[in-house]
Amino acid sequence: METLYSTEPHYIRCVKPNNLLKPAIFENANIIQQLRCGGVLEAIRISCAGYPTRRTFYEFLHRFGVLAPEILEGNHDDKVACQMILDKMGLKGYQIGKTKVFLRAGQMAELDARRAEVLGNAARTIQRQFRTYIARKEFIARRKAVIMLQSHWLGMLACKVHEQLRREADALKIQKNFKRHIARESYLY
Template identity: 60%
Template sequence: MAKGPHNQQLQSLLETLSHTEPHYVRCVKPNSLLKPDIFENQNILQQLRCGGVMEAIRISTTGFPTRKPYHEFVERFKILALDIRSTNDIKCSKMLLEKAGQKGYQIGKTKVFVRAGQMAELDPYRNEVLGRSATKIRAKYLSHSNNKKFILLRRSTMPTQTIVRAMKTYGALYCSIIRMQASIRGMAASNIQINRKLAGAPLMAQARNSAPELDVKVVICDVNLGETQIESGSDYHLK
């Protein structure tokens, strides 16, 4: 009776373990005094060497220390090749590594295995691409924001520009009218002066015609006066 439930529990445990990733925790004593906050480096290093941890790390670094599932690898580094349209994570992983110029990697059934130092090359390349993308996004955002501000500013300044242009047009028109009025007044004054000259021309001609008679009379008067004076003078002298 107990065999059936035990087998079911064991099968459930095996299924749970198959869907999880095991992690091994190795405990070491920090010091021989068994007190907190005291670390004996040589003692800890000796325990790690005896436990095979240092050797496991060395073997791991000489092989493929970085092992990532395909979907995680593609999700992290797909920004390096946005032109890849394949939906197969294995093909995408291969294309990403080839485009990044990586060699010596291995493709497993569920994970991609890369050698030591390759992730250190991929991460800076990814950060560089992210930095360029962030710069482009920031530039686009600033351009869009400044464009919106410019449109609002232009809309707010259009009435003012219209008023200023109207004032300039009115000023130019006013100056033109003043000049036109001055020209018309000048022409009118010139016409009046010409008419006056034309009206006074006959009088001047008549005066010129009568001027010799006046001169003769004056001369005659002067002559008579002179003769009188002469005569008067001669009489005076004779007397």
């Protein structure tokens, strides 16, 4: 059954699970014999030996178009686009039918691996751009905070310097007036 499920059969074959025709009882030898007599196992063997993977042009382009986006942008027929993608990937031994692409064993896994690599690179690029955006946003916010803190600090420092200069000026005025007063008193007396 695993072999049957792993393929894409175009017909349904009914088998009797046991000679008693009772549910939940499986006689493996009986089932294998029915599959052999019906030619199902031979069909599966031939299918696996030939082109086990079959995809319509639309399915193929929808899944593997990311491998060659420039081909999808052009006005190519689906059949021609599939051919161009397979040639670009360097696959040999595939067949192009009237409505489907036929791939040998392992070729679909190779295409899936390349697709995963392309999608992984795209995901890393998106993540890198997003992380750059977040880091820049945080940097700008911190820079604004530092500038604001510096401006407040410089304002407070300027106020202290101004206060010190004002006190010194006031002290000089008091000293000047006091000295003038003493000089006048000594002159008058």
